[in-house]
Amino acid sequence: MLxxxxxxxxxxxxxxxxxxTPKIVQNELPKAMVATSSNSNNKAAxxxxxxxxxxxxxxxxxxxxxxxxxxxxxxxxxxxxxxxxTPRLVLEVAQHLGENTVRTIAMDGxxxxxxxxxxLDCGSPIRIPVGAETLGRIINVIGEPIDERGPxxxxxxxxxxAEAPPFVEISVEQEIFVTGIxxxxxxxxYVKVAKIGVC
Numbered sequence: 314m315l316x317x318x319x320x321x322x323x324x325x326x327x328x329x330x331x332x333x334t335p336k337i338v339q340n341e342l343p344k345a346m347v348a349t350s351s352n353s354n355n356k357a358a359x360x361x362x363x364x365x366x367x368x369x370x371x372x373x374x375x376x377x378x379x380x381x382x383x384x385x386x387x388x389x390x391x392x393x394x395x396x397x398x399t400p401r402l403v404l405e406v407a408q409h410l411g412e413n414t415v416r417t418i419a420m421d422g423x424x425x426x427x428x429x430x431x432x433l434d435c436g437s438p439i440r441i442p443v444g445a446e447t448l449g450r451i452i453n454v455i456g457e458p459i460d461e462r463g464p465x466x467x468x469x470x471x472x473x474x475a476e477a478p479p480f481v482e483i484s485v486e487q488e489i490f491v492t493g494i495x496x497x498x499x500x501x502x503y504v505k506v507a508k509i510g511v512c
Contacts, residue, residue: 366434368393371414373426378404380432381414387434390474392455393417396431403439403455404432420454438472 366387372379380393386409387393393404404417420439441456446467451460454473458465483506490503503509 440470
């Protein structure tokens with residue numbers, strides 16, 4: 314926040330406004346924050362999304378799979394897909410171990426994995442379908458429908474790990490989150506944007 318404030322003040326100075334007042338800074342701050350968030354989104358979009366790094370499995374310990382790459386390592390939280398495997402197995406990078414090796418967590422069973430098996434970097438975190446087409450559907454952690462109602466007819470996807478929205482986009486109004494469970498809404502209503510745990 315202070316970094317954005319200093320950028321706003323610097324922008325006001327560059328624009329020739331040498332007599333900074335709180336009102337000027339208040340007007341410049343939202344512009345700087347929006348510009349900063351759009352710049353970070355552009356930087357993320359500039360990275361190549363297609364995964365080209367190929368690796369191989371070097372160790373399997375339960376749901377933990379170590380993968381070694383010859384080239385650069387994929388970033389933490391990236392999705393990796395095991396090649397030549399049915400059903401599809403996706404791994405998520407959890408740690409860089411050194412020696413061009415990453416430690417990953419398997420999103421499904423690891424039975425049948427062998428050392429030396431090929432792995433492809435997807436180039437992004439795990440992405441799942443989003444939108445109105447997903448309402449009432451049951452999907453697993455990698456976005457595949459498991460409710461036996463066929464594929465989800467949407468091309469719109471979102472990563473399961475995303476940056477928080479900028480403060481200027483967050484609503485401060487308190488609204489009740491409608492769960493559809495009448496007992497919960499009556500006895501313990503939840504507020505939107507709050508952290509809740511439902512058992």
